[in-house]
Amino acid sequence: MPKRTPLYHQHLAMGAKMVDFSGWELPIHYGSQIEEHHQVRRDVGMFSISHMTVLDLQGDGVRAFLRRLLANDVDRLKASGKALYSCMLNVQGGVLDDLLVYYMREDWFRLVVNAATRDKDLSWIEEQAKPFAVQVAERTDLAMVAVQGPNAIPKVIATLGSTAAGIGHLQPFTAGEMGRLFIARTGYTGEDGVEIILPNDEVQDLWQRLHAAGIPPIGLGARDTLRLEAGMHLYGADMDDTTTPLESALEWTVAREPLERDFIGREALERQRREGVSRKLVGLVLEGRGVLRAHQRVVVEGVGDGEITSGSFSPTLNRSIALARVPVATGDRCQVDIRGKLVPARVIKPPFVRHGRSCLPKGI
Amino acid sequence: MSNVPADLKYTKSHEWVRMEDDGTVTVGITEHAQDLLGDMVFVEVPEVGRTLEAAEACAVVESVKAASDVYSPLAGEVTASNEALADSPETVNQDPFGAGWLMRIKPSDPGELDQLLDAAGYEAHLAAEEH
Numbered sequence: 001m002p003k004r005t006p007l008y009h010q011h012l013a014m015g016a017k018m019v020d021f022s023g024w025e026l027p028i029h030y031g032s033q034i035e036e037h038h039q040v041r042r043d044v045g046m047f048s049i050s051h052m053t054v055l056d057l058q059g060d061g062v063r064a065f066l067r068r069l070l071a072n073d074v075d076r077l078k079a080s081g082k083a084l085y086s087c088m089l090n091v092q093g094g095v096l097d098d099l100l101v102y103y104m105r106e107d108w109f110r111l112v113v114n115a116a117t118r119d120k121d122l123s124w125i126e127e128q129a130k131p132f133a134v135q136v137a138e139r140t141d142l143a144m145v146a147v148q149g150p151n152a153i154p155k156v157i158a159t160l161g162s163t164a165a166g167i168g169h170l171q172p173f174t175a176g177e178m179g180r181l182f183i184a185r186t187g188y189t190g191e192d193g194v195e196i197i198l199p200n201d202e203v204q205d206l207w208q209r210l211h212a213a214g215i216p217p218i219g220l221g222a223r224d225t226l227r228l229e230a231g232m233h234l235y236g237a238d239m240d241d242t243t244t245p246l247e248s249a250l251e252w253t254v255a256r257e258p259l260e261r262d263f264i265g266r267e268a269l270e271r272q273r274r275e276g277v278s279r280k281l282v283g284l285v286l287e288g289r290g291v292l293r294a295h296q297r298v299v300v301e302g303v304g305d306g307e308i309t310s311g312s313f314s315p316t317l318n319r320s321i322a323l324a325r326v327p328v329a330t331g332d333r334c335q336v337d338i339r340g341k342l343v344p345a346r347v348i349k350p351p352f353v354r355h356g357r358s359c360l361p362k363g364i
Numbered sequence: 365m366s367n368v369p370a371d372l373k374y375t376k377s378h379e380w381v382r383m384e385d386d387g388t389v390t391v392g393i394t395e396h397a398q399d400l401l402g403d404m405v406f407v408e409v410p411e412v413g414r415t416l417e418a419a420e421a422c423a424v425v426e427s428v429k430a431a432s433d434v435y436s437p438l439a440g441e442v443t444a445s446n447e448a449l450a451d452s453p454e455t456v457n458q459d460p461f462g463a464g465w466l467m468r469i470k471p472s473d474p475g476e477l478d479q480l481l482d483a484a485g486y487e488a489h490l491a492a493e494e495h
Contacts, residue, residue, distance in 0.1 A: 034403040313405035
């Protein structure tokens with residue numbers, strides 16, 4: 001039986017086409033994926049993301065535990081509510097998952113991890129937590145909704161009224177508790193907006209109120225093209241437990257200092273740094289016609305082959321874009337094998353789009 | 365239930381075929397097919413003059429979701445291709461039985477037309493696919 005979120009019936013009533021996403025029955029679109037994409041870039045849209053896993057870590061040992069568990073350093077979080085993006089690594093330096101961690105209180109940190117990796121994450125975290133004074137609680141009682149787009153914040157404040165007035169003071173990458181709502185100024189689209197975590201039995205009412213305020217629902221299809229344009233990684237596609245952050249353009253998320261912090265995977269990363277990496281993750285922009293797709297072969301003349309990890313059509317740029325893992329010596333050009341034809345593409349550093357505008361270098 | 369015009373012939377792989385007065389046939393994908401695929405972003409049509417076998421993959425329609433082959437409903441020679449779709453692939457979504465046509469074929473054996481589904485047969489096929 002596929003799992004359903006509390007918003008399942010609302011999705012159907014709003015005309016959603018439902019698909020299976022790692023065991024969850026979720027909306028892929030509500031009519032047109034491309035229109036939904038533009039809607040978020042130009043105005044505002046809302047996403048049902050209750051399939052994501054919320055974990056609350058509590059106890060005196062939480063900070064010490066997370067400094068061991070995560071490749072990024074929660075000591076960078078100074079103010080209550082601050083969020084940090086991090087990879088969780090295995091001993092070999094492979095990425096077990098990528099996640100957001102919110103520092104709420106000295107004895108309470110909140111993690112939001114991927115749905116597809118839930119079982120693996122929970123058993124890993126519980127195992128690693130054993131030596132620490134930490135309780136791990138999965139919050140299946142909570143639902144999650146994202147509202148994203150240049151007009152997201154004023155519209156959410158107008159809809160929720162005084163409850164959510166505090167959103168106006170939230171810095172980017174910060175969360176606050178407002179009544180029974182946990183509201184974070186984070187997202188997965190490259191636009192401004194919020195992610196709201198709230199009790200399951202209140203999410204239907206919130207969804208209907210936002211909808212009545214003129215915020216249309218956006219499916220997983222547009223969520224994927226929005227995050228790809230923003231150069232954000234998808235776990236399981238762009239990195240997994242066989243690739244390290246250094247091979248995934250995620251070195252910026254690894255806190256190397258202070259050198260004495262002994263996080264899981266550190267030794268393997270240091271070794272890889274000394275020996276050098278053979279692959280890197282880059283952005284591709286297709287020059288010829290066609291659409292880049294995951295697993296297509298990338299050919300770099302005189303260097304070797306790589307592979308596309310995520311590819312699609314970019315509605316904002318009106319051309320095809322991708323993330324690809326290629327040999328480290330790859331320059332600024334390559335070719336992609338699309339159904340047996342080699343089509344030229346340019347190699348760039350993501351993002352492709354930020355806050356509604358193209359980030360492509362001139363001449364591409 | 366999606367629109368299935370009564371005057372067209374169909375394949376089980378969701379192409380439609382219209383007989384023209386000059387003895388050629390026009391080919392496209394059905395409303396049901398474009399709806400399954402979603403927003404089109406790329407269409408590749410065959411070159412004029414190409415000879416096709418029946419059921420040969422001869423065009424590609426690619427949506428935001430995935431690429432899908434289009435199969436020739438019958439053997440013959442391509443006499444025209446809808447080049448306008450290169451710049452406006454969304455026409456296949458908006459008007460699949462009209463401006464969204466893909467190619468025109470001169471059949472090498474017009475008798476093959478009789479082997480295609482009529483509208484009732486295609487509707488029955490759609491109903492069966494749903495179950």
